[in-house]
Amino acid sequence: MSGYWYIFREHAADYGPIREHDALRGDFFVDGTTFDQVVDLYEFDRRLRLIVLDGIERVEVALRMRLGYVLGETGAFAHLDPAALEPSFTGFDEHRPIESRSHWLGSEHVKWLSRVRAEEDRSREDFVAHFKARYGLPLPIWVVTELLTFGSLVTLVRGTKRLQKNSIAELFGVFDADCDGDGAALVSWIANLAYVRNICAHHGRLWNRNMVEQLGRLDGVPDLAHAAGPAPKSRIYSSLAVLAFLTAQLDPASTWRRQAFELVTVDFRKLGLPDSHLGCPKGWAAEALWSPSYVPPADPLSKEQRDTLRHFECMSTAEVGLVVDTSDVPKRRASAVRYLRSRDELIGLRVGGTYRFPSFQLDVDGGQVHPVVRRINVVLKANARPWEAAGWWITANPGIGGAMPVALVRSPDASLIAAAEIVDSTGMRTTAGAFLS
Structure with missing residues (x-):
């Protein structure tokens, strides 16, 4: 529980606070601190992890379907074909296919394929058994995407070609200034969500975690520009904002945003701690993204x-x-x-x-x-x-x-x-x- 009671320690007198939520602490607790306060903070963090996992699950399910659809247009086994994927992922050079084979053998693509084969061999899913019995291996991309861990799913999205990334981003309502799908933004976002998901799955402390995998390209989306600063990106707030945006794009009637909003504005506020610990920027609660009447931006093209x-x-x-x-x-x-x-x-x-x-x-x-x-x-x-x-x-x-x-x-x-x-x-x-x- 040390990660939860640390915030209740007094500031170290020799150093003074560096930032409100990042001050060095001494060995003594603030007068009046109770163990119940520490437990309440832990309980908040537990609920935060659960709601974040719920939001990520919605994005993950949609990502599996959309990735299978986009790569499937290239071919049923596009995930096996080095020429169908990004050269930086496969090491493949279409102008020197024979020579580049040696680079491919040491590529991230080959490492990823070995994990996929392990998942195929290990799976006991009925739909996988049916496909193996009827058609044998390898499995097509729309089956493989259902087997992958979220981390392996993100790796494959990273390994797709630029236009494929952009097509997937279009399906999530993530566009750049030229009205194209912003695949680079989506890759950054799902990489962060994979990192956050891993923290949640291992019951790690989330509420004031310093984010190692930080979000990028938020300022290109008007509804997320307020979350693009260093403080929001270094904590969980920017991830919450991205989840709010994506879940609204996937289902405008989703209640996820309101649940997350109330968790922070009601439950966290009861703890008596400033929401800057979560990375919330000033005025965040008034942003359109968190409004009950929020309507996600439509595709700029018909x-x-x-x-x-x-x-x-x-x-x-x-x-x-x-x-x-x-x-x-x-x-x-x-x-x-x-x-x-x-x-x-x-x-x-x-x-x-x-x-x-x-x-x-x-x-x-x-x-x-x-x-x-x-x-x-x-x-x-x-x-x-x-x-x-x-x-x-x-x-x-x-x-x-x-x-x-x-x-x-x-x-x-x-x-x-x-x-x-x-x-x-x-x-x-x-x-x-x-x-x-």
Whole structure:
């Protein structure tokens, strides 16, 4: 119990308090201290651990599902494939696959795989036994994610590629300033939660624990910016704030935030200790995050827009400018891109404060917008209706046997796209060929 009674000792006279909650203590207790106060503090910490474990469990269950979904899109056994994961995790170099094999053998990926195999061999879960009996090993990613410890789960998320991390972050409602999923933020957050979970699982003292695994990238989320300071991050408060944000994203009707709020504002306050011991910044209780009426921020893009973006590799204005204009002047190249967009010849999707240009439109070798794409974009009114125009390119088209027009742009017989149906801005239905002659 020494971790709980230490706070009730007198400040060491020779040193004086360094900070209110971090002062050096002497050997004598403050006058009037009772053993019941120490027990009450322990009981608070026990309840704090339980509520934190409850919040982490909700995040963990969602993470298993979302990780399995995102990696499963790459392939059923993407977790086994070094080429499907981050090179820093696997040591794999796709340009030197044979030579990099030796690096892979000593990588974190191989160490992680050995733990996965141990979990597969040890598991007695019915669904695992069923899969082994019917299909044998290895297990697909959506089964493996159900077996992993939370620590191994976090390791795999860290080992995914940047776009995969961002996709997982999108599903948790964690976005950066460019409206992309902020995978780097999510990785930092779940690493901290894994650390906190380990403390709770081993009945460790949590209430004034100095956090070794601290949270990062909180200031990019307005509702968490108040928790980004050194004091909140060094104690449990920032972890509580992240859990409040994530549980609200997963279930806006969740009562977890209110339970955590009341535990601190009611139960902890009864102990007579300042909430700065928990890392709570001044004014924290008035933050929108803790309001009963709090509504978590929505995806800055609509579902249709997000789905559209997932179909394309995109280029920035600067990257497109290097293709369509040979000038050495960046402003002139940017002007050339704006000109093409203004003439409906080039689809530019506005995301946040910038434009993204689906790369299929560009004939890089020819230094131009692909002629077929340019003419069809004009019919689609690409400048006035960019998202609708982009949607046409990725929608199954009955005129070409249900294929997506985008798939034919670089095909050996691009003329097949002439049969694709187009509904112009007046509602008239025709074929692309009418505009390609």
